[in-house]
Amino acid sequence: MNTIELHKDTSFDVNKLREQFPILNQSVNGKPLIYLDNAATNQKPLSVINSISNYYETINSNVHRGLHTLSERATEAYEASREKVREFINAKSANEIVFVRGTTEGVNLVASSFGKANINEGDEIIVTEMEHHSNLVPWQNLCREKNAVLKYIPVNDEGELILDDLENLITEKTKIISVVYISNTLGTINPVKKIIETAHRHNVPVMLDAAQAAPHLKIDVQNLDCDFLAFSGHKIYGPTGIGILYAKEKFLEDMPPYQFGGEMIKSVSYEQTVYNELPYKFEAGTPNISGAISLGAAIDFINSTGLEVIADQEKKLFDHAMNRMKEIGGIRFIGTAKEKASVISFLLEDIHPYDTGSILDNLGIAVRTGFHCTQPLIEQRFKLPGTVRASFAVYNTTEEIDIFAEGLKKVKQMLA
Numbered sequence: 243m244n245t246i247e248l249h250k251d252t253s254f255d256v257n258k259l260r261e262q263f264p265i266l267n268q269s270v271n272g273k274p275l276i277y278l279d280n281a282a283t284n285q286k287p288l289s290v291i292n293s294i295s296n297y298y299e300t301i302n303s304n305v306h307r308g309l310h311t312l313s314e315r316a317t318e319a320y321e322a323s324r325e326k327v328r329e330f331i332n333a334k335s336a337n338e339i340v341f342v343r344g345t346t347e348g349v350n351l352v353a354s355s356f357g358k359a360n361i362n363e364g365d366e367i368i369v370t371e372m373e374h375h376s377n378l379v380p381w382q383n384l385c386r387e388k389n390a391v392l393k394y395i396p397v398n399d400e401g402e403l404i405l406d407d408l409e410n411l412i413t414e415k416t417k418i419i420s421v422v423y424i425s426n427t428l429g430t431i432n433p434v435k436k437i438i439e440t441a442h443r444h445n446v447p448v449m450l451d452a453a454q455a456a457p458h459l460k461i462d463v464q465n466l467d468c469d470f471l472a473f474s475g476h477k478i479y480g481p482t483g484i485g486i487l488y489a490k491e492k493f494l495e496d497m498p499p500y501q502f503g504g505e506m507i508k509s510v511s512y513e514q515t516v517y518n519e520l521p522y523k524f525e526a527g528t529p530n531i532s533g534a535i536s537l538g539a540a541i542d543f544i545n546s547t548g549l550e551v552i553a554d555q556e557k558k559l560f561d562h563a564m565n566r567m568k569e570i571g572g573i574r575f576i577g578t579a580k581e582k583a584s585v586i587s588f589l590l591e592d593i594h595p596y597d598t599g600s601i602l603d604n605l606g607i608a609v610r611t612g613f614h615c616t617q618p619l620i621e622q623r624f625k626l627p628g629t630v631r632a633s634f635a636v637y638n639t640t641e642e643i644d645i646f647a648e649g650l651k652k653v654k655q656m657l658a
């Protein structure tokens with residue numbers, strides 16, 4: 243193969259990739275669907291969809307139980323997927339990967355289990371002003387139950403964390419810091435490694451909400467040295483109802499179980515129970531087997547497409563969208579951090595976000611409007627009624643963004 247052919251083979255063809263996403267090929271409200279709500283959930287390639295039906299057509303069976311062949315096959319596929327997740331985030335051991343429902347359950351598990359064992363009256367927990375509700379409400383609730391204090395790392399007008407005071411925010415009472423890696427509302431990529439280094443100098447463990455990071459950048463938990471990390475399958479081209487919690491083994495060993503029942507036990511008598519080894523101690527009940535297996539298929543999709551290719555395409559889409567949107571005039575961007583992912587939150591003139599969203603929907607364009615599950619950030623920090631949010635995935639095209647920009651012009655003509 244000569245170099246020209248080689249180049250042709252490796253170049254990214256978005257239209258070819260789109261053939262793997264049947265949902266994109268449809269009309270909505272009489273217009274071709276333009277799906278720009280990828281931060282909420284992205285669409286699934288055929289390989290993921292097929293892996294779900296393939297599981298039920300060929301090996302459906304409960305895991306870790308039967309000695310029979312199907313159960314062994316299901317268990318093997320389930321555990322192979324755990325290994326894929328381990329590799330995906332470069333964890334030391336598959337024992338550190340717990341299958342959960344998603345990011346929300348991952349945070350709840352840590353708040354509930356680590357919280358029960360380690361948080362006492364007067365202790366402090368630190369989050370940021372830009373947390374998704376799922377990395378805020380569990381900690382708020384824990385603090386209420388334990389009479390502990392929740393502190394916030396502030397956000398500047400550009401939507402970046404103000405870290406100058408972090409050293410002062412951390413005290414002897416700080417028991418854990420939990421931070422969003424990439425903000426779903428602002429798109430800010432937070433300097434989490436720096437936060438982790440600072441926290442560790444004070445012996446404080448750090449949890450990362452990687453719901454928006456997992457689809458966009460390479461996560462290396464050993465390099466980051468984070469103590470806990472969670473993400474959701476449905477934001478990395480996988481199914482809903484499955485996600486993972488990563489935690490360093492030393493924490494998982496010491497933490498009490500989160501839920502109790504089958505799977506999480508080694509032996510049970512009428513008097514007492516011996517808990518199972520890791521990670522099963524945290525996986526009570528029949529798990530989402532098909533979900534876990536097709537999460538593995540989603541990781542295969544990302545690996546075969548290439549995280550770098552995905553990041554390049556998203557950067558191209560983001561830059562193109564920013565240029566087109568700036569041409570329109572009258573758009574206020576919320577979140578203009580230097581380090582940003584492919585998420586654009588904005589307001590068009592003084593038009594209510596819901597009105598902009600509805601008109602775009604009539605044009606077949608799906609965006610999200612409102613608080614994006616970050617109500618304190620939008621309402622209290624930025625004093626806004628909500629924003630419109632466009633978020634891009636690898637299968638979006640610059641032509642779609644041109645239509646989106648024309649749609650915004652139409653909204654402006656109609657309502658400004």
Ligand code: 7TS
Binds near residue numbers: 346376422424614615
């Ligand atoms: N953390 C972040 C940063 C998120 O963006 C989300 C979901 C979650 C946590 C919760 O993930 P789940 O899978 O457990 O629900 N974010 C969004 C969004 O931006 N629009 O809809 C869901």
